[in-house]
Amino acid sequence: MLNQLHITAEDMIQQNGGRATAGRIGILAILLAEQQAMTHREIEQRLPEAVQLDRVTLYRALEWLAGKNLIHKVTSDDRVWRYHANRGVHNTHQHAHFKCMCCAQVICLDALTIERNWHLPTGYRFQEIELTVKGLCADCG
Amino acid sequence: MLNQLHITAEDMIQQNGGRATAGRIGILAILLAEQQAMTHREIEQRLPEAVQLDRVTLYRALEWLAGKNLIHKVTSDDRVWRYHANRGVHNTHQHAHFKCMCCAQVICLDALTIERNWHLPTGYRFQEIELTVKGLCADCG
């Protein structure tokens, strides 16, 4: 199944005019296989030994994938970016995230749609919204 | 007026059993005078020359003020904490923030109340919610 994800990842990368290197494929396959948003570190640790990447390369690969809208970054309050594969509803970037205050895991809350029945002060322009619910996950709570 | 804020700040600090040092008073007065959430740097720059503090002392003073619920921290996506004085509705921590993507300023959106007509997956426990609207402020837009 992970092999299948590698093929999918390779396709996604090539369709965006990028080189399908082992690093990019590995990273995207990992993110595609994972439900929750992952930190730089978590991705690095899960990469097989044959595909160990430099920290900088990993950052640049993630940046490239995000630029091609294959993944997206998630803000957190621990000053660490998390990354999550884009698929389906996730592409809208208009869904919420849940962060466990205990184990720091981040998942997507697809069910929580954000209503736009409010308005900004005059002169202000809306671009996007970021909503994070904090609490304890099922394992920690 | 800033003088008045100094007195207010001194009161607030003493009522929480802390020493009313020049640093703490200065920091809190600055935050009380400012509508928007301020970064460590911005606070440092606005401190009068007579009250220049070490970076560490500033961090520790902010940490102390946050622990006493006199101010609160605001998450941002640029890995920089911002601090905002607590007063009135702000104490609830259940209001939203707006961040300008151009000038990076953060203001509180008191009007935007967050509805709780949703629920988390089973086993998950809610603690708090953080909502950041991004866009352009009146000056930048």
Place this chain on the structure above:
DNA sequence: AATATAAACGCAACAATGTTGCATGGATTG
């Protein structure tokens, strides 16, 4: 298949934010 080339990569060095340990200084209390 060989080659040219632009895209990825790895290394080193750097920048920014924030933290920890420890010694010093100054206010508060007895």
Place this chain on the structure above:
DNA sequence: CAATCCATGCAACATTGTTGCGTTTATATT
């Protein structure tokens, strides 16, 4: 006045992320 404890400053460190630059490699072209 002395003892104590809180706050401060300095140095050193940790972490995350970025930039410059020379090298390697995937892909297209021959």
